[in-house]
Amino acid sequence: MPxxxxHTGMGKRVRVTGKGKIxxxxxxxxxxxxxxxxxxTRRMxxxxxxxxxxxxRIKKLLGR
Structure with missing residues (x-):
């Protein structure tokens, strides 16, 4: 099984903290x-x- x-696109858009938050x-x-x-706009x-x-869903895309 391969x-x-x-998902490389998702990897470029988010990052995971040490505690696992995205x-x-x-x-x-x-x-x-x-x-x-x-x-x-300042708030954003x-x-x-x-x-x-x-x-x-995001963690699944990141392979975690």
């Missing part, structure tokens, strides 16, 4: 920024912990 391949960039800061207030900077509902 080895499972990890961290990703905050969504919504790529386009249509003129219509968003500066307060909103940086990284966030991915929702618990998505962690199982």
């Amino acid at each position: 080895k499972m391949k990890s 961290i990703a960039e905050q969504a919504g800061k790529r386009h249509l920024l003129e219509g968003k207030s500066s307060k909103v 900077t940086g990284t966030v912990v991915v929702a618990k509902a998505d962690t199982k």
Whole structure:
């Protein structure tokens, strides 16, 4: 049986912390920024912990 391949695209988008949490960039800061207030765009900077509902799926893609 061949080895499972990890999803390289997902590996570029997220990283796993030492405790196993998954961290990703905050969504919504790529386009249509003129219509968003500066307060909103500032809030979208940086990284966030991915929702618990998505962690199982993402870990499977990463081969963990």
